[in-house]
Amino acid sequence: MALLEIRSLSKVYQRDSQAIPVFEDIDLDIDTGEFLVLMGPSGSGKTTLLNLIAGLDEPTTGTITVGGEEVTAMSRRQLAAWRSDHVGFIFQLYNLLPVLTAYQNVELPLLLTHLSKKERREHVMTALEVVGLSDRADHFPRQLSGGQEQRVAIGRAIVSDPTLILADEPTGDLDAKSADEILTLMQRLNREFSKTILLVTHDQRAAERGEAIMHLDKGVLTR
Amino acid sequence: MKIPLIYNIRSVRQRPVSTLTTALGMALVVLVFVAMMALSRGFRAALTGTGSTENVLVVRTGADSELVSGISRETAQILAGMPFVADGPDGRPLVSPEVYVLVSLDRPGVGEALVVARGMNPDVFQVRQNVEIVAGRMINPGTSEIIIGKSIVGRFANTQIGDVLSFGNRDWTVVGHFAAAGSAFESEIWGENEQFMPAFRGEVFQSVTFRMRDPAAFESVRQALADDPRLQVDAHREYDFYANQSYLLTQILNFAAVFIAGIMAIGAVFGAVNTMYAAVGARAPEIAVLLTLGFRPFSVLSSFLFEAVVIAFIGGILGCLFALPLNGIVTSTTNWVSMSEVAFAFRVTPDLLLRGVFFALLMGLIGGFFPARRAARQPVVQAARQV
Numbered sequence: 384m385a386l387l388e389i390r391s392l393s394k395v396y397q398r399d400s401q402a403i404p405v406f407e408d409i410d411l412d413i414d415t416g417e418f419l420v421l422m423g424p425s426g427s428g429k430t431t432l433l434n435l436i437a438g439l440d441e442p443t444t445g446t447i448t449v450g451g452e453e454v455t456a457m458s459r460r461q462l463a464a465w466r467s468d469h470v471g472f473i474f475q476l477y478n479l480l481p482v483l484t485a486y487q488n489v490e491l492p493l494l495l496t497h498l499s500k501k502e503r504r505e506h507v508m509t510a511l512e513v514v515g516l517s518d519r520a521d522h523f524p525r526q527l528s529g530g531q532e533q534r535v536a537i538g539r540a541i542v543s544d545p546t547l548i549l550a551d552e553p554t555g556d557l558d559a560k561s562a563d564e565i566l567t568l569m570q571r572l573n574r575e576f577s578k579t580i581l582l583v584t585h586d587q588r589a590a591e592r593g594e595a596i597m598h599l600d601k602g603v604l605t606r
Numbered sequence: 607m608k609i610p611l612i613y614n615i616r617s618v619r620q621r622p623v624s625t626l627t628t629a630l631g632m633a634l635v636v637l638v639f640v641a642m643m644a645l646s647r648g649f650r651a652a653l654t655g656t657g658s659t660e661n662v663l664v665v666r667t668g669a670d671s672e673l674v675s676g677i678s679r680e681t682a683q684i685l686a687g688m689p690f691v692a693d694g695p696d697g698r699p700l701v702s703p704e705v706y707v708l709v710s711l712d713r714p715g716v717g718e719a720l721v722v723a724r725g726m727n728p729d730v731f732q733v734r735q736n737v738e739i740v741a742g743r744m745i746n747p748g749t750s751e752i753i754i755g756k757s758i759v760g761r762f763a764n765t766q767i768g769d770v771l772s773f774g775n776r777d778w779t780v781v782g783h784f785a786a787a788g789s790a791f792e793s794e795i796w797g798e799n800e801q802f803m804p805a806f807r808g809e810v811f812q813s814v815t816f817r818m819r820d821p822a823a824f825e826s827v828r829q830a831l832a833d834d835p836r837l838q839v840d841a842h843r844e845y846d847f848y849a850n851q852s853y854l855l856t857q858i859l860n861f862a863a864v865f866i867a868g869i870m871a872i873g874a875v876f877g878a879v880n881t882m883y884a885a886v887g888a889r890a891p892e893i894a895v896l897l898t899l900g901f902r903p904f905s906v907l908s909s910f911l912f913e914a915v916v917i918a919f920i921g922g923i924l925g926c927l928f929a930l931p932l933n934g935i936v937t938s939t940t941n942w943v944s945m946s947e948v949a950f951a952f953r954v955t956p957d958l959l960l961r962g963v964f965f966a967l968l969m970g971l972i973g974g975f976f977p978a979r980r981a982a983r984q985p986v987v988q989a990a991r992q993v
């Protein structure tokens with residue numbers, strides 16, 4: 384059985400009594416350890432799909448199952464708990480809390496677990512080491528470069544060892560060199576740590592780092 | 607509360623100007639509240655410190671002030687002979703028959719004000735043990751000498767030692783100043799009762815105060831005096847008698863403190879509401895991240911509520927710091943029961959400061975609630991949508 388199973392998923396936004404269909408009847412399977420890339424024109428619904436998978440938004444119809452648990456059947460409260468256990472999110476804008484240090488930003492997801500302070504420390508330091516920022520633990524986001532900030536965000540996404548990493552244009556705001564570093568890092572997460580990754584990107588070069596590319600256009604998903 | 611507190615503390619520090627303005631608004635409210643309560647406390651303390659619980663103050667039946675009372679020499683004599691009156695070391699009863707009149711004195715720059723002139727005999731210092739001479743000396747019996755309570759020394763003209771004060775168509779020489787533990791006695795002028803009688807109301811005392819042999823037996827003393835067919839008097843515990851005089855004004859001051867501070871608090875709360883709405887608005891992406899990471903809306907609510915409380919706490923502490931210097935400042939007001947001027951000091955006590963801080967925290971909680979709720983209700987999808 385696939386890690387992620389999407390069945391006849393539709394999303395229709397309602398804006399002032401006007402229905403805006405984004406996509407209809409999407410089916411998708413992702414296996415454990417896959418590194419999938421999702422491409423598509425602006426407005427095609429890529430972010431919407433990621434949000435649905437992460438349980439941040441509700442589908443109009445259809446089901447999403449991750450690791451045997453039906454995400455689309457959960458309450459908001461269950462979703463919050465599920466998300467903290469299973470999903471690591473990486474955004475285009477790094478979305479670090481500016482008043483917290485790199486260490487504290489990475490630690491945030493662990494505050495929702497039962498880990499002791501000492502255990503948290505071990506996890507955070509490991510995550511920072513993986514993203515190559517052990518020496519920047521006490522720096523604030525504004526003291527870091529864009530690429531470093533995004534690496535902290537990746538550290539935050541992997542620190543709780545999630546089942547699934549969802550990345551929405553993580554390199555969209557970075558220069559070519561930093562973008563390359565981020566992509567190499569994600570590739571490593573996939574190969575070395577067997578992380579399952581769904582990467583949304585506009586960039587063809589970024590897309591080539593994945594194992595397979597899907598396209599979402601006019602509501603149709605092709606693999 | 608899973609979102610680290612440091613997040614809010616640092617965020618508050620991040621915008622010092624808006625934090626400080628909001629906190630100052632609250633500080634002002636706390637200042638007014640603490641100041642007015644300190645005024646009320648000070649007035650009450652002056653009057654509760656006046657009477658002793660071991661003394662009985664006797665006035666004519668129905669008199670709620672010494673001013674409207676009259677006690678004959680004969681009655682005073684009978685009272686002194688009662689078995690429940692304590693004896694002094696010399697074996698004589700500890701009784702102070704007193705004359706009580708109001709005299710009009712000149713307060714430079716203010717005008718005339720009424721001051722209590724109390725005629726007593728030298729035994730008074732044994733009956734009232736909180737009174738002591740702090741400068742000069744005690745009066746000599748049979749002379750026109752007076753001593754002045756230390757609160758009114760300097761507030762009225764001719765109150766220094768050696769000065770001569772005119773009232774009751776006579777001249778009186780100031781020979782000493784006395785203290786009475788901050789009580790209302792310190793706002794009085796004391797002379798000999800035998801001298802004050804002919805100068806004012808003739809052969810009559812206004813009150814008799816005596817020390818009880820057994821302070822616990824007040825009820826039976828009161829009953830015995832009420833039942834005595836020779837007497838038409840009311841007996842009060844001296845402490846209660848003076849404390850009750852503070853009741854009305856204290857109540858009014860307390861009410862005014864809450865009322866005025868309450869109205870000002872509305873303004874301060876709106877300040878907090880604005881600041882917090884601005885903070886929530888500016889940090890929408892951060893809130894969305896927290897929600898995306900799996901923090902519950904309730905945690906977000908508590909977090910922003912805590913932030914409002916942090917600001918309020920700063921305001922509360924500032925307000926207390928502003929109020930502290932008031933402590934001990936002497937002011938005066940008219941005692942509405944005795945109609946005389948009573949000087950007293952602001953009393954800024956620790957429990958009052960604590961209340962001021964709590965008042966501030968309450969403003970913070972109220973002002974922070976709706977903004978915090980907006981933060982908690984923010985749709986999570988905004989995280990990925992990059993507002």
Ligand SMILES: Nc1ncnc2c1ncn2[C@@H]1O[C@H](COP(=O)(O)OP(=O)(O)OP(=O)(O)O)[C@@H](O)[C@H]1O
Nearest residue numbers: 396397398403405424425426427428429430431432
């Ligand atoms: N909350 C919303 N209400 C109404 N319409 C929405 C909402 N969110 C997104 N949409 C619409 O849904 C469609 C898909 O949006 P989405 O953000 O998923 O696209 P996208 O593929 O991520 O685009 P981009 O590449 O620009 O990020 C767009 O037409 C968008 O306007």
Ligand SMILES: [Mg+2]
Nearest residue numbers: 429430431551
């Ligand atoms: Mg998008």
